Amino acid sequence: MKYTPVKFLVSDLDTSSLSKRLRKFPYTLKKQKGFRLENVTKDFISARFIYKLEELKKIQDPMGHETEFLSIIFQNIEFEIYPLHRILIIHNLPRSSRYFFSLIEQAFGPQFSMKLGFFNMHNILQHLKETDTNAKVTQVSLKSVRLNKLNEADVTARGDNPDQQLMELYPDYMDKIHDMTVQCSLPDNISGKIKFTRMGSVTTPNSKHLQWKPLITNLILSQLV
Structure with a gap:
C-alpha cells in the first residue's frame, strides 16, 4: 500500500523565519549533524534530515538470563515547505511518531501548537x-x-x-x-x-x-x- 506523506498546517511564518526555525530543528533533536537545506526559494523550501536513533533493549535467552543490546536505526526524513500556503510536508515519518511530533512543536515555537488528527x-x-x-x-x-x-x-x-x-x-x-x-x-x-x-x-x-x-x-x- 502506498502511504501519503504527513502534512502540517503551520502558523503564519514568513519564509526567512520558517527557514531559521528549520535550521534550528536538528538542535531541538540534540543532533547537530545530518540536517541539510537542499532548495530555498521564496515559495518553496526542501530539506533532508538523517539522524541516528539509539535504544538500549533487553532480551531474555531460553535460560531466563537478560541480555542488553544497543539498537541503532538511521532515519532519513525529507521536508517540503510551502510558506505561502503554510504547509509543511514530511516524508518517511519515524515509528516513534508522538515523540517526533513533540520535537517538531518545540522546534517551531509555542505558536506552532498542534493536535493529533486522523490516522x-x-x-x-x-x-x-x-x-x-x-x-x-x-x-x-x-x-x-x-x-x-x-x-x-x-x-x-x-x-x-x-x-x-x-x-x-x-x-x-x-x-x-x-x-x-x-x-x-x-x-x-x-x-x-x-x-x-x-x-x-x-x-x-x-x-x-x-x-x-x-x-x-x-x-x-x-x-x-
Missing part, C-alpha cells in the same frame, strides 16, 4: 480488526471530503472491505477528511456506528471510550484554534 484509515480499521476478530466493517462514510472539482461531498462505501474501495477510488482523500463514521458490528452482539473524532478517540454505541495506536506512519496534525 490513516487503513491503519485504523486494520487495528480494529486485529483488536477484535469479531468486528466486521460493513460501511465507511466520509463527511465533507474535498475531492477534485467538488467543493464538498459525502462519500460512502458498503460491502466487503469498504475502506479498500475508498482507497482505490480516492487514493488522496486521507488528508481531506473532516469526519469519518464507520458502520460495523462490535463485540457483545452490538451493532452500530463508530465515529472517529479529530483527537483520535473512538465512541461506540455502548459509550465505551477507546484509544488506538498508530500502526505505521501516517498522522495529520492541524493547527489549534
Whole structure:
C-alpha cells in the first residue's frame, strides 16, 4: 500500500523565519549533524534530515538470563515547505511518531501548537480488526471530503472491505477528511456506528471510550484554534 506523506498546517511564518526555525530543528533533536537545506526559494523550501536513533533493549535467552543490546536505526526524513500556503510536508515519518511530533512543536515555537488528527484509515480499521476478530466493517462514510472539482461531498462505501474501495477510488482523500463514521458490528452482539473524532478517540454505541495506536506512519496534525 502506498502511504501519503504527513502534512502540517503551520502558523503564519514568513519564509526567512520558517527557514531559521528549520535550521534550528536538528538542535531541538540534540543532533547537530545530518540536517541539510537542499532548495530555498521564496515559495518553496526542501530539506533532508538523517539522524541516528539509539535504544538500549533487553532480551531474555531460553535460560531466563537478560541480555542488553544497543539498537541503532538511521532515519532519513525529507521536508517540503510551502510558506505561502503554510504547509509543511514530511516524508518517511519515524515509528516513534508522538515523540517526533513533540520535537517538531518545540522546534517551531509555542505558536506552532498542534493536535493529533486522523490516522490513516487503513491503519485504523486494520487495528480494529486485529483488536477484535469479531468486528466486521460493513460501511465507511466520509463527511465533507474535498475531492477534485467538488467543493464538498459525502462519500460512502458498503460491502466487503469498504475502506479498500475508498482507497482505490480516492487514493488522496486521507488528508481531506473532516469526519469519518464507520458502520460495523462490535463485540457483545452490538451493532452500530463508530465515529472517529479529530483527537483520535473512538465512541461506540455502548459509550465505551477507546484509544488506538498508530500502526505505521501516517498522522495529520492541524493547527489549534
